[in-house]
Amino acid sequence: MGKLVMGYWDCPYCGNQGVAGNVMNCPACGRARGDVRFYMKDGAESSVREDGETGDIEYLSEEQAKDFDAEADWYCSFCNSLNRNRAAFxxxxxxxxxxxxxNYFDQLKKRQEQEAAEAAAQPAPAAQQTGNTRAKSGRKSIWLWLVLIALVVGVFTWMNGNKTRGGLLVTDIAWNRAVPVEAYKEYQEEGWSIPQGGTEISSSTKLHHYDQVLDHYEDVEVQRSRRVLDHYETYYTYSDRGNGSFEQIEHQRPVYETEYYTETESRPVYRSVPRYATWYVYSIWRWKEERIERSAGTDHEAYWPDLNLGENEREGSPRAEEYTFTVEEEKEGRSTWALSEADWRNIQVGDRINITTKRTGADPWITDGQGNQVAQIRRK
Ligand SMILES: [Zn+2]
Ligand SMILES: [Zn+2]
Structure with missing residues (x-):
């Protein structure tokens, strides 16, 4: 049996508050104690008290305790007065x-069920408000989307915007062509093996790599931790006895702490062992690029260079070619542009052309008087 604590009640008839649990008639209106709910002065009946925090709990003296029976009080079926268990009338x-x-608990339970049913039947005004807020925020997000779309369309239009420089004078045209030439020759090479077609010249033993080999095990001290029970601590809850008093119930909860300890662990220790292999020097015949033959001009007579193939020579790849023209501008000076051979053949020195550039940074175009794209070009 835990310590007993004084309970209090409020008069349901006149509203007088904080009447002690062992007082059977309201001191204000004189009526007998009716339908009440007992509580503790400090509200502790609904919470947990730690050990050492019970200083303000109003424990009953031995003398006061005699005023209370072990059982709950009973309700009179005729006048609804709440009588002591020991009272026969x-x-x-x-x-x-x-x-x-x-008795007290029967009626308390009935009242709580009634309150719960009433609360469930009430329409929740909070939910309506939430719906309203949602509709408003939905409208707001539509506006946000519209602004975003307008912004994207705006940026896209601006990026696509063209800038045309018109009437540029073509001052030069030029072409360049190049063809690689390969030669079949004997080369001296080295390696861990001789490829197909190679002939060994010499060989030697060389360090190839290291292997990690288990040598022995060694003991290592390792720090570890574990949770161990340190002690139990006491806390209290309070139980309504249904007769104007409460009982203090004692509980225990475990308190753990982290304990550190060392443990010996066996760990492998490795040793590096060198591995050797044969290193070859060999000769081998291979096709390799020997030189590049070039041709160039400042007219439309583009031709491939004469390869002048010697013995054991052949054309390599890839062939390379480039066709350019240069324009003169007052503000920006001279600039040179590259383009396809077919488009380049349509450009003559002395022509006036328009060059249209895009803000996106995409390759510019030569455009005609109507802004139509005639040939794609790129700056040199
Ligand atoms: Zn009263
Ligand atoms: Zn009665």
Whole structure:
């Protein structure tokens, strides 16, 4: 049996508050204690108290404890007075204890069920408000989307915007062509093996790599931690006895702490062992690029260079070619542009052309008087 604590009640008839649990009639209006709910002065009946935080709890003296029975009080079926368990007759109207249909807990439970049912039947005004807010925020996000789309369209239009420089004078045209030439020759090479077609010249033993080989095990001290029970601590809850008093219930909870300890662990130790292999020097015949033959000009007579193939020579790849023209501008000076051979053949020195560049940085175009794209070009 835990310590007993004084309970209090409020008069349901006149509203007088904080009447001690062992007082059977309201000191303000004089009526017998009716339908009440007992509570503790500090609200501790609904919470947990740590050990050492019970200084303000109002424990009953031995003398006071005698005022309370072990059992809950009973309700009079005729006048609804709440009588002590020991009373055989209602202190208010004299009805017998046998005719009672409920005690304190029965009535408390009934009242709580009624309150829960009422709360469930009420339409929740908070939910309506939430719906309203959602509709408003939905409208806001549509506006946000519209602004975003307008912004994207705007940026795209601007990026696509063209800038045309017109009437540029073509001052030069030029072409360049190049063809690689390969020669079949004997080369001296080295390696861990001789490829197909190679002939060994010499060989030697060389360090190839190291292997990690288990040598022995060694003991290592390792720090570890574990959770261990340190002690138990006490806390209290309070139970309504249904008669104007509460009982303090003692509980224990475990308190753990982290313990550190060292453990010996066996770990492998490795040793580096050198591995050797044969290193070859060999000769081998190979096709390799020997030189590049070039041709160039400043007219439209582009031709491939004469390869002048010697013995054991052949054309390599790839062939390379480039066709350019140069324009003169007052502001920006001379600039040179490259383009396809077919488009280049349509450009003559002395022509006036328009060059249209895009803000996106894509390759510019030669455009005609109507802004149509005639030939794609790129700056040199
Ligand atoms: Zn009263
Ligand atoms: Zn009665």
């Amino acid at each position: 209602c202190s208010n109207c004299g009805a017998t204890r046998e005719s009672s249909e409920s």
